[in-house]
Amino acid sequence: MQHFPEQSPELAPSLAGMRGFLLTRSASDRNNHIEIILWLRTPQGPVQLVIDNERAVFFVEVSDVNHANDILAKQSIKVDEIKPLTLKAFNQANVAAFYFLTLREFYQAREALKQKGVKCYEDDIRPDDRFLMERFITADMTFFGQQAPLISLHSKDYRRYEQARCKPIDKTLQTDIALSTVSLDIECSMSGELYSIGLYSDHCQQVLMIANEQEIAREQLKKGAVEIVWQANERQLLVSLLAWFSQYSPDIIIGWNVINFDFDLLQKRYDLHGIKFAIGRDGRTPYWRKNQASDQQFIEINGRVILDGIDLLKTATYNFPSFSLDNVANTLLGIGKKVDDVDNRLQEITDNFYHDKTALAAYNLEDCRLVVLIFKQTQLLEFAMLRAQLTGLSIDRFGGSVAAFTNLYLPKLHRSGYVAPNMGDGDQGFESPGGFVMDSTPGLYQNVLVLDFKSLYPSIIRSFNIDPMGLIEGLRSPETAIEGFDGAYFSREQHFLPGIITELWKERDIAKKDKNAALSQAIKIIMNSFYGVLGSTGCRFFDPRLSGSITKRSHSILKTTKLWIEAKGYQVIYGDTDSIFVHVGDDQSEDNSRALGKTLQEYINQKWQALLKDQFNIVSELEIEFETHFIKFLMPTIRGQDVGTKKRYAGLVQKGEEQQLIFKGLESVRTDWTELAKQFQRSLYWKIFNNEPVVEYVKKMVADTLAGKHDELLYYRKRLRRKLELYVKNVPPHVRAARLADEIYKQQGKPLKYQNKGWIEYVMTVNGPQAKGCQSAALDYQFYIDRQLLAVADAILPFINTSFDEITNNQMNLF
Known part of the structure; x- marks a missing residue:
């Protein structure tokens, strides 16, 4: 029988066994006990493991045990065992484990106690998930059990092992199990x-x-x-x-x-x-x-x-x-x-x-x-x-950042004497801010360097020991802890998340060295999800002091880094979450610009090492990298204003022997702009970045558009995110086009195309928006001139002392 969590989660080291990759897991009631079924792929073929000695468990504060027991007894809900533990909740209350032989009794007890206001901890974790989690088993495992007679089903055999025991596979072993x-x-x-x-x-x-x-x-x-x-x-x-x-x-x-x-x-x-x-x-x-x-x-x-x-x-x-x-x-x-x-x-x-x-x-x-x-x-x-x-997520689980965090964190938490909080326990009634975005300085620049903090949020977690249990322990002894934000303190010794990230970081460095793109990407996504998890109300560990101590620290880091750079005599024109954009002067060569990027990288890293050692007595895990040199760079203004934009820019970089345009947030990379606007923007920016004349090009684009030479580029493509009937108050152009098209299909006796979400392509005509294939009116060319070409051009032309109207005014009078 399981006695949580004193029993060792692993098999004896001397126990030999087969190894396999976990495909599916399940738990169900069978003959008045819980049966866990694990399906594995092994080098010898498919295997079914049967584990039938597990119990379902949740935890109740010791002060509520007698009351909880009375509630269950009155409703004839059988508890197999109530056992006081050395574990405690984050509020420092001791807890007892309530064990159940069947899932039916477990769920009945959970609901009965909730209705009476008795708090149950970890009552949402299924026995099959807990079985794997508490043994630190993810997907690869070693197993041992009593082999049942060979089962033949539809001419395909698999082996079944009963009374199975499992442990995580030795990570040093090569995993070579192929899935068909x-x-x-x-x-x-x-x-x-x-x-x-x-x-x-x-x-x-x-x-x-x-x-x-x-x-x-x-x-x-x-x-x-x-x-x-x-x-x-x-x-x-x-x-x-x-x-x-x-x-x-x-x-x-x-x-x-x-x-x-x-x-x-x-x-x-x-x-x-x-x-x-x-x-x-x-x-x-x-x-x-x-x-x-x-x-x-x-x-x-x-x-x-x-x-x-x-x-x-x-x-x-x-x-x-x-x-x-x-x-x-x-x-x-x-x-x-x-x-x-x-x-x-x-x-x-x-x-x-x-x-x-x-x-x-x-x-x-x-x-x-x-x-x-x-x-x-x-x-x-x-x-x-x-x-x-x-x-430890199921292989078919998409999303699942909260579950992944729970799988990695919970068993470590238990072994340090705590049960996990419930959702809402950490809500302090305030919100943490998002990533820091500096006000930009609009302009057309030469030689802009981008310095990027490598995995900034995970680095902050590692440097400042930001951790759910570390917060609880830090608040108990703030005089020796690392100070965070909003009253948070983090223990210097008792924490897990920084160590989890460090191990993942090492694995990613190895993956990069081995050019294992899939592994590198998987680790990156997991590491970067940890901040989102801690900042999500859907996570049991949510506490705005945790997420706030990450984001507010990042704000401080970017602001301080900006001051250091400006003290060197360079202009910081923009910053966003973990990146800083630095104008180092129009007179710099490409080689000098790159050398300056490396110099600034080393300087800033040394400054952070010294500052964190001096101010917090911690080792800095922060690492800024010189990432990009823009030969030419545009930071536009908000349309119709003199204020610089955020998260929107364009630049020209040297890639080997070729130059490449990079767009961020502008029309060229947005799906809701026409191909006309995208092609116009790419060509116009290329010419301006390379000091080529643009007047004749702009005039020709306008003339060709008005002459119908670009009709194939005038389609908008947008998603219908709701059923057509649900668009009532706000009916945007693509919805109007979809309704008109389906009315035409209905009249023609054809199947309706746009009633239940999906994508639609449409054009703007003199009679309004009409879907591709259902156009009956002439194209509204002036609409495309004003809403597409003009909007694109006037984001950059003022920086070379002209405008779309100035270039096209005489020309437009001819039409």
Whole structure:
């Protein structure tokens, strides 16, 4: 039986065992006890581990134990054991553990005590998560257990180990467990009837396609390159898919919107035909959960994991104007989908199903292949595995910064004598500020250096020992602690977060040295998320004194660094969160500018080492780096004002033998501006940065626009973030265009396109906004001149003593 947390979390060092990578975990009641099931991939194949000696637990302050026990007794809720512990809450109250043999009793007790106002600590942690967490197990593990008889299911074997025991794998061992994957994509009608299912793996690339005998005979004459397995009807298609999974038994299923579309539709079709969707390795059906706030669905399949390419790209901090498969594939791979009209592909898919099934199969399998290529190009599977290995999050968990922090922090906290607080415990009634953004000095400059503090927030945490438990211990002995902000003090000895970040930092340095981009990115995201976690009210450790001691310290660091630089005689023209922009003079050469950047870097780092040692008696982990030399740099003004902008600038840098334009926050990198504005801005800025004449270029752009020579560049592209019917008070242009387009489709008897969110491309006409493909009025060229070309030009032209109106005034009178 578990006695939290005195029992050692690890197996005896002498215990030999197999090793595996964790795929899925679950906990459920079975025969009046909790059964934890772990599915692993091992070098020898899939394994199911059964742990049946764990109990669910939460903690109650000792002063509330008798009252809590009486409440549960009156409601006949059985507690297996109540045990006083040496642990205490952050308010220094001692706690006792309430143990339960079943999840049902655990949940009943939790709700009963909450209703009576009794505070329960850590009552939201499931036994399977706690089992792994308390043993410091993330994804890789060593296990030992009693092997049950070999289980054969649909011709695919896996091994089952009962009474299993686990421990974390030795990190010095090479992890070489490969996960088998399949990319899955379905094609269907508008109403959801299945046409085909594409499956693309290392061992099999084929399409399961519905067809009658005449269609099969016709298609076989075409001798297409894709392997098609013909199915008599939808029922046979569904049965064949289960047979495929039984035969090839992949660990990972990848796809594009694969959960909310493909698997959601598959589940509905299996239900419609009364077929058990037995896709789990043990022959069980999926378990579905839904986020009521976002309509996001989650699926759990025993022994298998689904990874959605869109969610995983977002978790890995990729950003695209559109996450459609066609756009991402074109952007990353330079490859598009095998369909002539992407915007009307549903109609083309249906036409191909009835008239050219070979073409549909090629399209279906190509979608699968594109997902595989995107995963390989971006190392998404490696990223997901490494993130799981670093944090203990499930491999299919996207987001999850709070959970990752909890996994890493909680077991260390327990071993130092504390239970974790509940959400709201640290709320002090005030908010911490965000990152510091200096007022900018607008202008067109030569030789601007960017000095960037390397991972500033994690560095502040390491330097000043900012830590949830460290705050509690520091407040107990403020005279020996490190002073923070808003009354915070941090213990010099008792803390964990600085050490966690230090270890991650070392791992990232190794990853960079080994050129392991996936690992480096995974660690960077985890480290940078810690501030966000501490500043999030959704985290149990939220306390504005923690986040405030990070952000307010960063403000102080940037302001002090600015003073040091200015004391050297250089002009600081801007600063943002962790970066400082320094104008070092128009007369500097490129070599001199770069040398000055290195000199300032060393000077500032030495100053911070000395200041933190002298003022706080701590070692500075702050490190500023000379990052960029802008040969030319524009800091624009706010449109219509003389005040400088924030988070918006442009510059010219030397990259090897070539010069490169960099835009931040300006039209060229924004998705809500037309291609006309973007191309105009890039060309205009290039000419000005290189001292080339611009008057004739501006005039020509205006004339060509008015003459209709740039019509293909005039489309706006915006997202419909709500259903059309929900736009009531504020109806922006893209919504008006969408409503008009769907009205036209309705009159033509075509499917409506824009009712349920999505993207729309539209132009501005003399009759207002009209969607691409539904334009009936002439383009409003003057609108584009005023709202696109003029807006772009007058951000930079005043700095060379002219303006858009001055250049075009005589020309415009001709039209």
